[in-house]
Amino acid sequence: MAGNNRKPHAIMIPYPYQGHINPFVYLAMKLASQGFTITFVNTQSVHHRISRAQSATNGGDIFAGARDSGLDIRYATVSDGFPIEFDRSLNHDQFVDGLINVFSAYVDELVARLAVSDPPGTCLISDTFYVWASAIAGKHNLVSVSFWTEPALVLSLYYHLDLLKKYGHFGSKVKREDVIDYIPGVRKIKPTDLTSYLQADDIWTVVHRVIYKAFEDIKKADIIICNTVQELEFDTLSALHRKQPTYAIGPIVSGFTNQTVSTSLWSESDCTPWLDGKPNGSVLYVSFGSHAHTTTKEDIWEIAHGLLMSGVNFVWVIRPDIVNSGETNFLPVGFENSMEGRGLIVRWCSQIKVISHPAIGGFMSHCGWNSVLESISCRVPLICFPLFTDQFTNRKLVVNDWKIGINLCDRASITRKEVEEKIRYLTSEKTSKELRNAIKEVSKTMENALTIDGSSEKNFKLLIEDIKAQMNKKTGPAFGVVDRSREHVWAPTTKKRSLSIAVNNQLPLHAFSY
Template identity: 60%
Template sequence: MRRIKLDKESIHHQITRSKNQTNHCKEGGINIFAEARKSGLDIRYATVSDGFPLGFDRSLNHDQFFEGIVHVFSAHVDEIVGKLVQSDPPVNCLVIDTFYVFASPIARKYNLVNISFWTEPALVFTLYYHMDLLRINGHYDNYDKREDIITYIPGVESIKPTDLTSYLQTDPTTVVHRLITKAFVDIRNSDFVISNTIDELEPQIISVLQENQPFYSIGPILPTGLTKSSVPVSMWSESDCGPWLDTKPKGSVLYISFGSYAHTSKHNIVEIAHGLLLSEVNFVWVLRPDIISSEEADYLPTGYDRLIEYSGMIVPWCSQVDVLSHPAVGGFLTHCGWNSILESIWSGVPMICYPLLTDQFTNRKLVVDDWKIGVNLHDKRSVTREEIAENIRCVMSGKSSDRFKQEIKKVKKTLENALARGGSSQKNLNQFTMDVKKKIRKNQ
């Protein structure tokens, strides 16, 4: 089967640049699917512009970028899909991120099977899917928002308003709110939804969703073997933390990372820095140069490098899966991005949850309340060094640490079983493939 992957030009550029820097290659010196093709997969790819220059900072110009996604990017995708359907053999399916709201018109225009790819947990999907219920009941888009427990979302036993996604807790008039609303109107026109979760982690929610439309849990989608993938995915040059980690005792190191997109304040970075010192834990801390939403680069306490000379390693980026899977790592202070949570579970590493935006608040609920494999760092905008140190100790040492380790072993086993031969994810993927083939034949 031939697969053609469309990469956003900016993402493709950043990945290839980081790979070139890591391997000391010249710009443009790699083909990101070269290794995957050696395994026999016929994967081809083309890049498509989102309408902005490569140097445009999409995360710091958030609203402007999403206006472009709504009004400009769709035209570029339409143009390149139109060319691909004329190729030999022609494409017959469009697999596209749920938030790209132009999927249905393009799929209809070119008679393609419309497959929506949901990259977050089913709980977040169903909250957006039922925004109308949240609005009717006064928990969203209401001047006097209710603060009581939400019990009326189909498949969700209960959820606190503070565990809703950030966009369901804030002013509903932004461009992102318009995009989300449009996406979850459009999702009802998709032929299939595939999701990066598993049936066993969210059984009741997934069962209810399947009553509305075909919904297949095919996760966890992780790099091959959770080590170096045959397809490069990192958008920054990676530091090698292995030699430093090799010098540390088993389970003694806390890994800290807030992902590739989210930002936080200088105050919180300083408090985390002091909290790490108070906890007396070894740590690897990923601090992106743009972690603070400003031009300020000097945001750590004066002389911090000297204070952590033996206990800490600070890097701009690293291979997260390699660090999490290292025996020395015993905890993860995370922003609760869904990929980070899945990787942490797969590596058996309990979490300290520090959500910053979007789905991360809801993901925290799953980690802390439902699966009991981590602690909640805070419920307010700023954190203190004392609570940071206390939570680090809770996860990294003592009876509570042992409890978290036991619980995450159980959840890890659940993921492994889902991916095993005959597991739920494999069965769902096989069923999805058969259903897509039937739909293609019907469309012809």
Template identity: 55%
Template sequence: MADTKHKLHALFIPYPLQGHLIPAVHLAIKLASKGFTITFVNTQAIHHQISKAKSSSGSSNDNNDIFAHARQSGLDIRYMTVSDGLPVEFNRSLNHDQFMATLLHILSAHIDDLIRKITQEGPPIACMIADTFFVWPSTIAKKYGLINVSLWTEPALVFTLYYHMHLLRRHGHFACNDNREDIIDYIPGVAAIDPADLPSYLQDADISTVVHQIIFKAFAEAKDADYILCNTVYELEPETISALHIKKPFYAIGPTFPFNSSKSIVAMSLWPESDCTKWLDSKPAGSVLYISFGSYAPVRKKDLEEIAMGVLHSQVNFIWVLRPYIMSSDAEDPLPVGFMEECRERGIIVPWCCQMAVLSHPSVGGFLTHCGWNSILESVWCGVPMLCYPLLTDQFTNHKLVVDDWKIGIDIRRCNRSVTRNEVSAKIKALMATELGDDLRKEIKEVRRALENTLKPNGSSEKNIDLFIEDLKNKVCAQYGTATSTSSSFNTKPH
């Protein structure tokens, strides 16, 4: 039972993937700065990978607690790990379906055991903040009498498409032998969307996969959540968010990243980060194309080759992040033979880097991206227009927002088709050195202004997170029969 005479204690459980972990860590820090006690739970495998990356980077921080430095700054964040059901050394990148199956069937038992232990040792837990893609939050929250807060780390548009899967099925746009291809105009809060812009899993003909099982179960659970927090901005998706709020308390609280710094006080990178500053300093302003396809989705070898040749023929300076297992294999070099020899003077390849540090550097003038949501928000914040090459899941829908709705990027891939080197080269040149690129930079400044305004003291995201805290506090008081007045030890203002 929660005691509101003490700070509210939130159990925070991010999905064990890089793109989900980053906004979760930032949000946990923000809530702690507003008076929460946070118990943050990583899987042992994620913790092991973070610790390994820190060691490889020469960090001297405590490898047993990624929040040690945050606590030294006065934040009340505890840190725990739990098994995901697989050995730590198991290669989850090369065995994707087996990894997903453990998240579907096994992880919940370990979470259950962990919550039982925490409830016995205290302090009492008021609520659980868990990623929407987990398949057990509502069930476990009910078992332990916890308020269930669902964290959605993607745009509200993607959330509402999954939330209304039943409408897509009813109208023949999803889970049919021959999905309809006409425009979808019946989703509440969505004016219209082309089926090619749906998340990839809602375009699939085979819906028996383990990922589809996760999606179906996760959104059945999400519909029972008490509150939904979304890493988006109201001003960017007002109609969609307003329609969702009618169905469920839905708070746009993004972007969660610290807007006054490119470096987090908490280690959360799964790979060692290369420092590209010296190389970037040697290049003219706006001359460098940053290339990264994120932390998760694989790229086809043929497409990688065509993109590489397009980059080569464009003659631009570039930094290219090629993470391990970029092709879902352990191939040593996914690039064409001789590629780096031909462009050694104007390009570097790194396995991973601090993306915000690179994007915010004055020499970077464009971003060839997979359209992951974190990457889009970071690119907008740094004022860098995008070349869009979506690969999987929400990235196709994110691409629509960037190219069609906000007009801050150019697509080089649509409808899951292959790319050609000539097209890649031409669009790189257009982004980096034409009036079109200049127009995109003007538009992205306007979108960035929306992000800046929402994070001001009276901005929508700041108001929404304070409203969520107040609503949560009142629900805790009502649920446990205590007074609704604010405890002097619970401060809703940032420290």
């Protein structure tokens, strides 16, 4: 098929964690609304967890509703190489190693099939952390788009890892404490504001190997997408764009489209009735994200006591696996009885639904990037308690650059008195006035970026033009035999509904056509 006659068909593959899946979902719907055919690919494990959490009645096809509204989004799942019952959290290193060395073969088989589908795949939009994306895109003559779901600052630090090594701020036996001022487009940054992996002593963990390979691979991509706003990280994005086409199209949060898709990996509690009974701006929302297991029992105790001492109302999301020791009884004895109606503890909830409620006046957060964007969108200032990965660098943006939050502590451990003081500071209208004014301005900048003439909307149109231009340079894929035993696909067709079942590695897999 001639390149200039091909309809854009993007195959989208998020990294299998909640914070990566969510922006991928909303970008998929945004592209579909512009005439793209989308095949969205989840691992079978992620699909299983979403289906279980949502008590799915539609076979787990998360885009069924979007298709009913006319969007051409197909939903596929593929094995990550491990059985469904394999504990990916407990066996983190083994799992990530499999994503590097095993998962790519299964993805390759699925992409080979989609490359000759109707319409044929023309573009692979993959998470930047997939180290094999450009190779698979190249093999099947697809435009390679790397989707970075974190801020441009973090992208640039990893992108220029060679400079950090050269000047001894990474991988050196001697820890340098002077500021880093040589990264193109990046203001001076302290070593303590680097990501946790760039501050680590052991630089040969499995995650480090992912970072090294991923940031070799990203430089082979045709296009980079970044979930940020051009005005908020202008210099950094400009420097990156001079090296490769880089488009800031954020914030990609739930308000990015008018469609809602349920993607939660956990069953959600509805906090609305409890919040409805609280005065506007009186509740602190506390959540440390979907993935961190680095919180200590001691920190949880100090936060719990600080919450009680502060006297504020609070909603606290506490996952059972949040404590790094594996303990499940990690709250102080009698804590829940001491809340006296001021506190609500849940295992999981719809974060955007909670922080957009008028009763919420502040957010104590790990500073995951989605949480930061959602906070800004809802104009809720932050107390920052980063735990690992990009969260330390995100805190720098929140506290130092945009001044829309405060730091919980600067020491290795926290105290209940400090927690109390920071909560009181944030929840007092008098002391937090500057924070609230600042977050209103940053929120306006984000809102303006998504208007018709805004930077993110303009960049989104340029992205589509660039994808189509790159697509038209590609030739048609080679046809061959495809092993379809490891994936299943939901897709709208004009054919009669069909069901096929195959067995691979003793796991039942299905393929549906609609």
